[in-house]
Amino acid sequence: MSESRRLYEEAQRVLVGGVNSPVRAAIKPYPFFVREGKGPYLFTVDGNRLIDYVLGYGPLILGHAPEPVTRRVMDYVSRGWLYGVPTEIEVLLAKKIADHFPSIRRIRFVNSGGEAVSTAIRLARGYTKRKKILKFEGCYHGAVDYVLVKAGSAAAHFGVPLSAGVPEDVAKLTLVARYNDLDSVERVMRSEGNDVAAIIVEPIMANYGVIPPKDGFLRGLREIADRYGALLILDEVVTGYRIGLGGAQRYYGVSADITTLGKIIGGGFPVGAVGARDEIMDLLSPRGPVFNAGTFNGHPISMVAGLATIEVLETTNAYENAINTSRRLAEGFNDIFSRLDIDHVVNWAPTMLQVFFTKGEVVDHETASKSNTKLYLRLHEELLKRGVFIAPSQFEAMFTSSSHTNGIIEETLRQVEDSAKALR
Numbered sequence: 001m002s003e004s005r006r007l008y009e010e011a012q013r014v015l016v017g018g019v020n021s022p023v024r025a026a027i028k029p030y031p032f033f034v035r036e037g038k039g040p041y042l043f044t045v046d047g048n049r050l051i052d053y054v055l056g057y058g059p060l061i062l063g064h065a066p067e068p069v070t071r072r073v074m075d076y077v078s079r080g081w082l083y084g085v086p087t088e089i090e091v092l093l094a095k096k097i098a099d100h101f102p103s104i105r106r107i108r109f110v111n112s113g114g115e116a117v118s119t120a121i122r123l124a125r126g127y128t129k130r131k132k133i134l135k136f137e138g139c140y141h142g143a144v145d146y147v148l149v150k151a152g153s154a155a156a157h158f159g160v161p162l163s164a165g166v167p168e169d170v171a172k173l174t175l176v177a178r179y180n181d182l183d184s185v186e187r188v189m190r191s192e193g194n195d196v197a198a199i200i201v202e203p204i205m206a207n208y209g210v211i212p213p214k215d216g217f218l219r220g221l222r223e224i225a226d227r228y229g230a231l232l233i234l235d236e237v238v239t240g241y242r243i244g245l246g247g248a249q250r251y252y253g254v255s256a257d258i259t260t261l262g263k264i265i266g267g268g269f270p271v272g273a274v275g276a277r278d279e280i281m282d283l284l285s286p287r288g289p290v291f292n293a294g295t296f297n298g299h300p301i302s303m304v305a306g307l308a309t310i311e312v313l314e315t316t317n318a319y320e321n322a323i324n325t326s327r328r329l330a331e332g333f334n335d336i337f338s339r340l341d342i343d344h345v346v347n348w349a350p351t352m353l354q355v356f357f358t359k360g361e362v363v364d365h366e367t368a369s370k371s372n373t374k375l376y377l378r379l380h381e382e383l384l385k386r387g388v389f390i391a392p393s394q395f396e397a398m399f400t401s402s403s404h405t406n407g408i409i410e411e412t413l414r415q416v417e418d419s420a421k422a423l424r
């Protein structure tokens with residue numbers, strides 16, 4: 001019996017489903033257990049080396065254990081790591097983010113993307129004095145009651161469009177429109193717009209595979225939100241610092257009222273952040289009546305790792321590497337599946353991509369759902385056998401990091417070719 005299998009059997013006795021987040025249980029017949037990660041590689045307890053395109057579901061844009069981040073964390077840890085009072089490092093990271101995101105003047109650090117989203121929604125409700133939220137089918141914003149309606153990611157993979165335990169009275173405050181379809185937004189807003197506190201969107205949908213916004217979609221949302229007096233929340237938990245400094249809002253030239261961040265700004269340690277202009281943020285406790293608090297908010301180790309990561313992104317060619325390799329990977333997937341005459345679509349955005357086994361374009365949850373998800377899972381399994389780890393779910397993304405060299409991409413593509421042949 002492999003060591004991973006033994007550990008999984010043990011894990012199932014004490015952890016629900018043997019895991020702590022459901023997508024991890026999507027690896028069949030059982031998830032592999034990791035001994036360590038270095039650069040683009042994971043090393044399993046079974047002695048396998050895997051090229052990693054999951055990267056902790058996005059945070060590790062520099063790869064595993066990059067030297068500048070490791071050094072800063074190790075230095076910091078010897079000074080203790082939790083004080084219950086502020087540290088300079090929180091201020092430095094907040095200033096850095098405010099420099100990169102003009103729509104953000106003040107920040108509150110929390111511990112996860114989901115917490116950031118729930119704080120952002122509470123703020124939007126406090127600011128507008130309205131109750132409803134408009135989200136998009138297939139977008140995922142964390143395991144948060146207000147947005148667990150027709151969500152992507154593991155909620156889509158395991159078929160949970162409405163989570164049990166979310167009171168109907170809460171779910172009915174969440175309205176749903178179709179991503180990349182401004183008419184569907186207009187329709188909802190025409191009948192309910194005066195009750196809508198915020199439109200929340202992933203600027204690039206990254207939890208239903210990867211689905212970039214069509215030209216004008218995000219600007220259209222900005223215009224509709226303004227017209228109805230609702231706030232626009234850009235959930236940049238994935239895209240913030242992945243698409244580039246300034247996130248998707250800089251890349252697509254659209255400004256958010258409230259931005260949520262997570263993942264990369266903690267350098268792979270737990271983190272979330274909500275940011276906006278002063279007038280909105282000053283509603284938050286202790287200044288205002290909208291409550292937020294957290295024992296671990298602004299955790300020094302997450303702050304130091306996030307700051308070190310962003311400094312590397314600012315001062316090296318890390319983005320150039322990660323963007324070029326993601327592009328080459330997308331082209332390679334396309335070439336291989338075209339040559340083998342397998343219907344497919346590859347969607348790409350800087351440093352992220354996903355392959356869908358379908359004809360035509362993938363622009364929303366419906367077109368993505370036409371993908372042959374079983375074939376995708378077989379691809380994941382064939383690649384895993386050959387030392388390449390892509391997400392075990394169609395409704396996740398592939399990510400590259402600055403540690404993925406051209407050589408590693410070419411090695412990956414050789415394995416993709418062999419895997420694709422095995423699919424026929």
Ligand SMILES: Cc1ncc(COP(=O)(O)O)c(C=O)c1O
Nearest residue numbers: 112113114140141142237238262
């Ligand atoms: C766009 C987006 N928002 C929010 C979240 C929630 O973040 P976390 O898992 O850190 O709670 C995620 C990922 O889980 C995400 O992809």
Ligand SMILES: N[C@H](C=O)CCC(=O)O
Nearest residue numbers: 021023057153154207396
């Ligand atoms: N899609 C999720 C976050 O982006 C995946 C992480 C998880 O739920 O464990």
